[in-house]
Amino acid sequence: MAMKAVILSIGDEVLNGDIVDSNAAWLAERLSEMGVEVVCHETVGDCEEEAEEAIRRAAARAHIVVGTGGLGPTEDDLTRHAVARAADVPLELHEESVAHIEERFRRHGRTMPQRNRIQAMMPQGATVLANSQGTAPGFIVRCGAAHVAVMPGVPREMKAMFDDLLAPFIAALPIERRTVCVERLHLFGMPESLVNEKIRHLMARTANPLVGLRVSGGVISVKLAASAHTAAEASSLAQRGRDEAARILGDAVFGTGTDTLHSVVAALLERHGKTIAVAESCTGGLIGAFLTAVPGISSFFLEDCVTYSNEAKVGLLGVPREIIEKVGAVSEDVAAAMANGVRQRAGADIGLSTTGIAGPTGGSPDKPVGLVYVGLATAQDTAVSRLKFVGTREVIRDRAAKAALNIVRLHLQTIAPGDGWHPSA
Amino acid sequence: MAMKAVILSIGDEVLNGDIVDSNAAWLAERLSEMGVEVVCHETVGDCEEEAEEAIRRAAARAHIVVGTGGLGPTEDDLTRHAVARAADVPLELHEESVAHIEERFRRHGRTMPQRNRIQAMMPQGATVLANSQGTAPGFIVRCGAAHVAVMPGVPREMKAMFDDLLAPFIAALPIERRTVCVERLHLFGMPESLVNEKIRHLMARTANPLVGLRVSGGVISVKLAASAHTAAEASSLAQRGRDEAARILGDAVFGTGTDTLHSVVAALLERHGKTIAVAESCTGGLIGAFLTAVPGISSFFLEDCVTYSNEAKVGLLGVPREIIEKVGAVSEDVAAAMANGVRQRAGADIGLSTTGIAGPTGGSPDKPVGLVYVGLATAQDTAVSRLKFVGTREVIRDRAAKAALNIVRLHLQTIAPGDGWHPSA
Numbered sequence: 001m002a003m004k005a006v007i008l009s010i011g012d013e014v015l016n017g018d019i020v021d022s023n024a025a026w027l028a029e030r031l032s033e034m035g036v037e038v039v040c041h042e043t044v045g046d047c048e049e050e051a052e053e054a055i056r057r058a059a060a061r062a063h064i065v066v067g068t069g070g071l072g073p074t075e076d077d078l079t080r081h082a083v084a085r086a087a088d089v090p091l092e093l094h095e096e097s098v099a100h101i102e103e104r105f106r107r108h109g110r111t112m113p114q115r116n117r118i119q120a121m122m123p124q125g126a127t128v129l130a131n132s133q134g135t136a137p138g139f140i141v142r143c144g145a146a147h148v149a150v151m152p153g154v155p156r157e158m159k160a161m162f163d164d165l166l167a168p169f170i171a172a173l174p175i176e177r178r179t180v181c182v183e184r185l186h187l188f189g190m191p192e193s194l195v196n197e198k199i200r201h202l203m204a205r206t207a208n209p210l211v212g213l214r215v216s217g218g219v220i221s222v223k224l225a226a227s228a229h230t231a232a233e234a235s236s237l238a239q240r241g242r243d244e245a246a247r248i249l250g251d252a253v254f255g256t257g258t259d260t261l262h263s264v265v266a267a268l269l270e271r272h273g274k275t276i277a278v279a280e281s282c283t284g285g286l287i288g289a290f291l292t293a294v295p296g297i298s299s300f301f302l303e304d305c306v307t308y309s310n311e312a313k314v315g316l317l318g319v320p321r322e323i324i325e326k327v328g329a330v331s332e333d334v335a336a337a338m339a340n341g342v343r344q345r346a347g348a349d350i351g352l353s354t355t356g357i358a359g360p361t362g363g364s365p366d367k368p369v370g371l372v373y374v375g376l377a378t379a380q381d382t383a384v385s386r387l388k389f390v391g392t393r394e395v396i397r398d399r400a401a402k403a404a405l406n407i408v409r410l411h412l413q414t415i416a417p418g419d420g421w422h423p424s425a
Numbered sequence: 426m427a428m429k430a431v432i433l434s435i436g437d438e439v440l441n442g443d444i445v446d447s448n449a450a451w452l453a454e455r456l457s458e459m460g461v462e463v464v465c466h467e468t469v470g471d472c473e474e475e476a477e478e479a480i481r482r483a484a485a486r487a488h489i490v491v492g493t494g495g496l497g498p499t500e501d502d503l504t505r506h507a508v509a510r511a512a513d514v515p516l517e518l519h520e521e522s523v524a525h526i527e528e529r530f531r532r533h534g535r536t537m538p539q540r541n542r543i544q545a546m547m548p549q550g551a552t553v554l555a556n557s558q559g560t561a562p563g564f565i566v567r568c569g570a571a572h573v574a575v576m577p578g579v580p581r582e583m584k585a586m587f588d589d590l591l592a593p594f595i596a597a598l599p600i601e602r603r604t605v606c607v608e609r610l611h612l613f614g615m616p617e618s619l620v621n622e623k624i625r626h627l628m629a630r631t632a633n634p635l636v637g638l639r640v641s642g643g644v645i646s647v648k649l650a651a652s653a654h655t656a657a658e659a660s661s662l663a664q665r666g667r668d669e670a671a672r673i674l675g676d677a678v679f680g681t682g683t684d685t686l687h688s689v690v691a692a693l694l695e696r697h698g699k700t701i702a703v704a705e706s707c708t709g710g711l712i713g714a715f716l717t718a719v720p721g722i723s724s725f726f727l728e729d730c731v732t733y734s735n736e737a738k739v740g741l742l743g744v745p746r747e748i749i750e751k752v753g754a755v756s757e758d759v760a761a762a763m764a765n766g767v768r769q770r771a772g773a774d775i776g777l778s779t780t781g782i783a784g785p786t787g788g789s790p791d792k793p794v795g796l797v798y799v800g801l802a803t804a805q806d807t808a809v810s811r812l813k814f815v816g817t818r819e820v821i822r823d824r825a826a827k828a829a830l831n832i833v834r835l836h837l838q839t840i841a842p843g844d845g846w847h848p849s850a
């Protein structure tokens with residue numbers, strides 16, 4: 001039987017939905033990847049009795065309870081009291097933590113307010129988890145057979161504390177964990193239902209690796225989590241699964257791990273020594289914002305002209321006014337002229353353009369909301385793709401920008417076929 | 426005693442952290458605003474016994490249990506079985522729902538696979554919640570004294586189902602709810618600790634309105650939730666609190682409700698009939714992307730030149746090469762020249778520019794990572810702000826773009842003093 005964990009979030013702001021609980025998901029992912037079975041998450045408010053109850057319940061079901069929140073200096077922050085009661089021990093002042101908190105205030109040129117002393121109170125016998133990112137230390141205390149760990153709710157503080165202190169503590173517990181290895185594949189441009197259909201045979205609930213799909217911002221990610229007795233075995237299982245899925249899904253796969261569409265495009269530009277210039281209408285700067293999120297892109301990304309108005313299309317990009325008047329700004333001809341115009345004015349290898357109708361108004365039967373033309377110009381050739389997106393203005397713009405980046409990716413991959421991401425096998 | 430609710434999320438993908446549970450926060454916020462007290466959230470995996478247990482536990486603590494997830498057509502989707510067991514009734518086929526599911530497949534040119542029939546199985550005696558956005562219907566069933574409602578986990582389907590069907594059902598229950606009115610203020614450019622200090626006296630745990638702070642992407646939101654016997658009383662309490670907080674916080678307040686920095690800037694441009702052109706270096710298109718998120722901005726937003734390279738700054742904006750060589754691209758002089766250059770080339774009323782060091786590399790003691798100059802040029806005047814941001818590349822770029830928009834907002838508000846958002850009182 002593998003080690004079991006319960007994740008507990010404490011705080012009115014999470015309970016009432018003022019904050020989306022990203023801590024719980026982050027912890028669940030980390031614990032799962034350590035081979036710990038997460039049994040459930042629970043969220044309770046800033047109420048000492050409710051929290052105590054939840055801690056007792058959790059401690060009865062799991063080897064480790066990982067709690068966050070309620071360690072601040074105000075009277076609402078009752079987590080330490082609740083844990084002490086659940087563990088049936090008194091709170092004690094931890095002098096080293098007082099010194100740490102005072103020191104943090106001093107570094108910001110302030111004196112520690114008296115009320116912050118409460119943050120150094122710990123259940124008797126607790127192991128202190130020092131906070132490298134903020135004032136409130138966390139702690140671990142025994143509660144029956146379980147270990148109850150509590151960390152601050154501020155994600156930055158919590159993540160550092162987990163990785164630096166709590167994860168090693170959990171790893172050292174003499175309780176069996178599964179050995180898990182996770183691989184990820186990312187795709188763009190293939191409908192989720194088709195991805196599902198193509199790899200359904202890999203997705204049985206009992207399969208190893210366990211395969212799951214997640215869609216976020218139009219990008220589909222395939223997660224493959226392999227369990228085995230040794231890390232090497234798990235890793236080899238996960239990689240084999242990943243490669244099999246990648247072979248089936250083909251060109252739609254743009255990367256693995258932490259790759260994004262824009263990081264992959266940036267890497268391809270660099271590998272081929274190609275420069276790009278962009279002209280955006282409906283995407284309004286999103287393509288530029290994506291590409292410039294990559295550090296060091298300035299050698300390959302020359303300029304981006306957001307030509308929202310027709311004047312700008314004519315003035316900046318040299319799109320002939322007659323074309324706009326004849327076929328309209330949202331047209332194949334204008335997309336081609338924009339891509340060529342920006343390529344020439346910047347002296348880039350590749351010119352990329354978008355023009356479309358992001359909505360919510362401005363559509364017509366002929367040119368509906370969601371229609372977007374993407375132009376790709378090189379010295380040899382100009383190609384325009386006619387695309388149709390469904391959704392809100394925000395969704396249409398985001399997907400159009402990603403589709404444009406994907407078109408660049410596919411283009412750069414054809415320069416040296418098989419140059420994109422491909423299975424290691 | 427007010428109506429109590431438990432929120433239940435069912436699914437391995439939430440339990441294991443593959444998905445951040447935004448449904449729970451959304452439901453918690455909606456229920457709170459309806460005057461329902463949310464007691465706790467719980468997340469369990471795709472396990473019939475665990476789900477049944479969780480439903481029983483929840484039903485014993487609350488008047489209404491709102492569950493999401495596990496209504497798909499696969500063998501992992503066990504929520505309906507778990508609810509039927511907790512309610513101690515058998516599952517029955519709901520013919521109308523079969524017809525609805527078949528119809529949805531037909532509309533997409535497909536035949537309903539046999540396995541989707543399971544989605545029309547309901548606990549006996551359940552009230553069906555039709556799904557206007559997808560295949561799986563939800564349902565409400567009695568479980569002891571509580572009502573247990575279950576909806577699909579897909580946020581779009583869940584939200585429509587809640588607003589259209591479940592919220593009216595809850596509103597009609599003969600159980601007392603608190604009467605709540607929520608107002609929100611949004612601020613930019615004031616540190617959270619200072620906001621906290623300034624309105625701490627309004628933030629007591631027992632205050633009415635109950636005041637809470639939330640920080641997201643550098644924007645601080647003050648939420649004021651007032652409870653009263655009548656809606657009019659609650660609304661007046663919430664507005665009074667909002668106005669008091671706004672008076673204290675002053676110019677940093679840019680809006681209320683669903684306002685964003687860019688929607689407020691767009692509205693001010695429209696009100697004053699002013700046009701804007703943008704030249705971005707370190708923000709790489711983000712300002713353009715923010716502004717063009719507002720429908721109908723094309724009359725006021727003329728163009729945006731993302732001049733990432735020095736060549737582009739010289740070629741597109743006419744920044745004198747000597748200045749770049751003498752003081753560097755990240756400098757007050759270049760920010761001024763960029764803002765003036767883009768204003769003149771576009772013939773805009775306002776020219777806005779950014780140049781800075783987003784990192785992670787490229788900093789120096791003199792010009793550290795996070796240093797950003799924002800230029801604002803009009804026909805009368807050019808002003809440059811020297812700003813310093815801390816964080817990752819992503820954070821620095823985002824905050825710099827928002828700071829630039831905020832500078833435009835403050836500028837436009839000075840055209841007609843008191844023209845920004847101000848208390849209604």
